[in-house]
Amino acid sequence: MATARTRRSALPGFGITLGFTLAYLGLIVLIPLSATFIRAAGMDWGSFWAAVTSPRVLAAYRLSFGASLAAGAVNMVFGLIVAWVLTRYPFPGRRVVDALVDLPFALPTAVAGIALTSIYAPNGWIGRWLAPLGFPVAFTRLGVFVALTFIGLPFVVRTLQPVIQELQPEMEESAASLGATRWQTFRRVLLPELVPPLLTGFALAFARALGEYGSVVFISGNMPMRTEIVPLLIITKLEQYDYSGATAIAVVMLVSSFLLLLLINLLQKWSRRFQAV
Amino acid sequence: MSIEAQNIRRAFGTFAALAGVDLKVEPGKLVALLGPSGSGKTTLLRIIAGLEFADPGSGRILFDGEDVTDLPPGRRKVGFVFQHYALFRHLTVFENIAFGLRVRRRRERPPERELADRVRHLLDLVQLPGLEARYPHQLSGGQRQRVALARALAVEPRVLLLDEPFGALDAKVRRELRRWLRRFHDEINVTTLFVTHDQEEALEIADEVVIMNQGRIEQVGTPQEVYDRPATPFVHQFVGNVNILRAPAAGGGDASFGRVMRDGRIYVRPQDIEIVPHEGRDGLSAIVRHIHAAGPQARLTLEQVQSREVVEAEISRPELGALNLRVNDLVRLRLRQAHSFDDSYAI
Numbered sequence: 093m094a095t096a097r098t099r100r101s102a103l104p105g106f107g108i109t110l111g112f113t114l115a116y117l118g119l120i121v122l123i124p125l126s127a128t129f130i131r132a133a134g135m136d137w138g139s140f141w142a143a144v145t146s147p148r149v150l151a152a153y154r155l156s157f158g159a160s161l162a163a164g165a166v167n168m169v170f171g172l173i174v175a176w177v178l179t180r181y182p183f184p185g186r187r188v189v190d191a192l193v194d195l196p197f198a199l200p201t202a203v204a205g206i207a208l209t210s211i212y213a214p215n216g217w218i219g220r221w222l223a224p225l226g227f228p229v230a231f232t233r234l235g236v237f238v239a240l241t242f243i244g245l246p247f248v249v250r251t252l253q254p255v256i257q258e259l260q261p262e263m264e265e266s267a268a269s270l271g272a273t274r275w276q277t278f279r280r281v282l283l284p285e286l287v288p289p290l291l292t293g294f295a296l297a298f299a300r301a302l303g304e305y306g307s308v309v310f311i312s313g314n315m316p317m318r319t320e321i322v323p324l325l326i327i328t329k330l331e332q333y334d335y336s337g338a339t340a341i342a343v344v345m346l347v348s349s350f351l352l353l354l355l356i357n358l359l360q361k362w363s364r365r366f367q368a369v
Numbered sequence: 370m371s372i373e374a375q376n377i378r379r380a381f382g383t384f385a386a387l388a389g390v391d392l393k394v395e396p397g398k399l400v401a402l403l404g405p406s407g408s409g410k411t412t413l414l415r416i417i418a419g420l421e422f423a424d425p426g427s428g429r430i431l432f433d434g435e436d437v438t439d440l441p442p443g444r445r446k447v448g449f450v451f452q453h454y455a456l457f458r459h460l461t462v463f464e465n466i467a468f469g470l471r472v473r474r475r476r477e478r479p480p481e482r483e484l485a486d487r488v489r490h491l492l493d494l495v496q497l498p499g500l501e502a503r504y505p506h507q508l509s510g511g512q513r514q515r516v517a518l519a520r521a522l523a524v525e526p527r528v529l530l531l532d533e534p535f536g537a538l539d540a541k542v543r544r545e546l547r548r549w550l551r552r553f554h555d556e557i558n559v560t561t562l563f564v565t566h567d568q569e570e571a572l573e574i575a576d577e578v579v580i581m582n583q584g585r586i587e588q589v590g591t592p593q594e595v596y597d598r599p600a601t602p603f604v605h606q607f608v609g610n611v612n613i614l615r616a617p618a619a620g621g622g623d624a625s626f627g628r629v630m631r632d633g634r635i636y637v638r639p640q641d642i643e644i645v646p647h648e649g650r651d652g653l654s655a656i657v658r659h660i661h662a663a664g665p666q667a668r669l670t671l672e673q674v675q676s677r678e679v680v681e682a683e684i685s686r687p688e689l690g691a692l693n694l695r696v697n698d699l700v701r702l703r704l705r706q707a708h709s710f711d712d713s714y715a716i
Contacts, residue, residue: 262455265420266517270469270524271443280472284459366459366504 128346131339143340148316149325152341155233156322157348160301163240164294171248171293172286178249179256193250196243201306208239209311231313236321239307244297251293252286259285284363291360295353302349370527370560371396372417376428379412379421379584386412387423388584394528394562394577396433399554401571402564404581405607410564411532413581417562418442418449418530432527448521448559452533454513456505462516463488463501469524491519494557496549511542522557531563535570543567547574568608572596580604602710605636612637612680636708639668642682643703644692652701655680657694662686669694671702 132140143149178190196204212219212229222229229235259282267277305323312319322345329338372394379387387409394400402410415421417430419442429438437445456465464471466488470479479487492498495515505513514534521529534550535543551574554561565571571578572592580587580595580603588600599605606613614635645652658679659670667689669682680702684692694700 260453260455262451262453263457265442266449266451266455266520267457267468267472269418269420269442269445269447269449270472270520272468272472273443276472280468281457284457367506 125346128339128342131336132343135336135340139336140340143337144344148320149322149341151317152320152322152325153344155236155320156302156345159233159237159240159321160298162237163244163301164298166241167244167248167297168290168294171245171297172252172290174245175249175252175256179253193246195246197246201243201304202310204242205239205307205310208235208242208307212238212311230311231315231319233312233319235311235313236308236319239311240301240304243304243307244301247296247300248290248293251289251296255286255289284366287363288360291356291363295356295360298356299349299353302345370433371431372528372560372562373431373434374413374417374428375431377413377416377423377430378427379409379416379423385584387416389427390581390584390586391428392579392586392589394560396560397558398576399551399561399574400563400577400579401575402562402579402581403568403571403607404566406566407583408581409584410566410581414530414532414562414564417528418447419445420449446524446527448518448524448526448529450514450517450521450529450531450534452536454505454510454517454537456513456517456520458505460504461501462492462497462503462505462508465505465516466491466520466523468520487523488519491523494522495519495553509542510538511546514538514546518553522559526559529559529561531561533564533566535567536565543570550574572608578608580607582607599636599708602634602636605708605710610639610681612639612642614678614680615676634709635704636710637680637704637706639681639683640666641704641706642680642684643705644669644671644682644684644688644694645701645703646692647699647701649701652703655700655702657696657698657700660689660694660696662689671700673702674699 135143174193178186178193209216209230211217212222212235214220214223214228214230216230219228219230227234229238263281263285264277267281272280303323305321305327308321309324312321312324314320314324322341326338326341326345329335329341372392374390374392377387377390378385390409390413392413402414404410412421416423419430419437419440423430423438429436431437432445442449457468460468463485467484470484470487478484488501489498492500495518497512497515497519500508500512500516505516508516514537518531518534535546538546547570550563563575572595575592577589578592578595579589582603588595588604590598590600595604595608599608605611614637643652647654654674655671656674657669658672661668661670665686666683667686669684669689671680671682672678673680682702692700
């Protein structure tokens, strides 16, 4: 800080841009969030603890974090394949498929939820084949996971695409000429280059899934203890005028997501240790 | 290990990158593929490495008589070094060099101790001891290129192929590194083929120079052969500096220039032009237009009186002093040696 202020720099404007950044983040992010904390601070410790550790709340936490992590992980694998195909191979209709990836971004989440529900319902197009096999999707936890996977996919694909585009073909060629198989080349040469964007995509998809509400409420059935997600539980509390209960749950949610995202960021930093700054 | 390319053709659309190339590289030689960009030299190198393939139905690639045309690059046992190094940036120098050994099948993989010994030996060989733990971005360009060379050598290649190995380095490092490569080659004695567009580089270190143009080989020979006896007009222009004079003008009715050539042009190197005072009767009249004397040789730009063609000449500094020349002086030019491409002759 001190050096940035006292030394002349070829990149001027540090002071003013930092000031703007802090003011903007404060206005848009911190003030609304701190309201949550202030509200929760009004509770005494005992009632706060009771509010956030009731079995129904704990079940919701488990489902929200579990399904979001699982959806993020699945998106990492399949998002990588989609991004790879879309970047590496020219094929007829590639532009159309590429545009399809963005649909989960653009679609109102309620529309997505209703569409997914009607498809995966026991009499829907896909649901009617899955239900007899013992995999009912709609109105189960699996349904929550499906909805969260749907809305998270574009994050992984869009973070990976530019990086795959920039991969040097010489890397793969030199690996091949040193005797590596295609799998070894992928595993030892390409994947390490892709880990940082994969983690970024994962973090984005995960964060988005944690906060997702619109699409999940339709497909999950919202059964307490079984298919109820945290955002829905907060809405329920609010509808019952239990404002402090709602904020207490929100605070725990906020703190734990922040810690998880921080962890992912650290992991990402570690995974780019070989890159020049 | 000898390398042989027989009738290699490669077309990109309608553009023929290689129009039927035959080449034989003798075992243990250091050979330069020299040509302007787009001449097909890199394509030929990549086809030999197996990174690209010749057009179906065209020729074959042989290593020591063994047909490797259909072998994938990893099975050809070639070491390939790229212009921009292509090091694996997420791996340390040690792991970069060990890469080719680590990806071997378990049976052929050396044990860890032996592998480490080999990597260290290679680092000594390329004169980078102690840099095992560095990442590529912590090395200079010249060091990276030597790591790339060590990595290529780790798999004990039968031949070494280098694609513009010094192209991304600055001039001074480039000169040092190419002399080092020459000594290094004499030490390891692996048949080496390297691509360059820098004639100085090729002429200085190669045992043999292969000059390519527009997908064809123009001439193969030792540096001295291609310089002194260029086989085609292209080679004459590409290797070293040359004046191209229209023969009638060069003849100028003057007996000292001999016969008029069939293609109407003669090729004269700047240092083969002798400058004599204008009082004599032999030679072409010319006016001195510019004298550039900052260097071991003086370079003169002259304009022929009769044809107005511009001629570059190089004479030694003492000669320049003896002639006592100034800009706009009138002199006569005599050609010690010249080429035409119906036959070669010296005056």
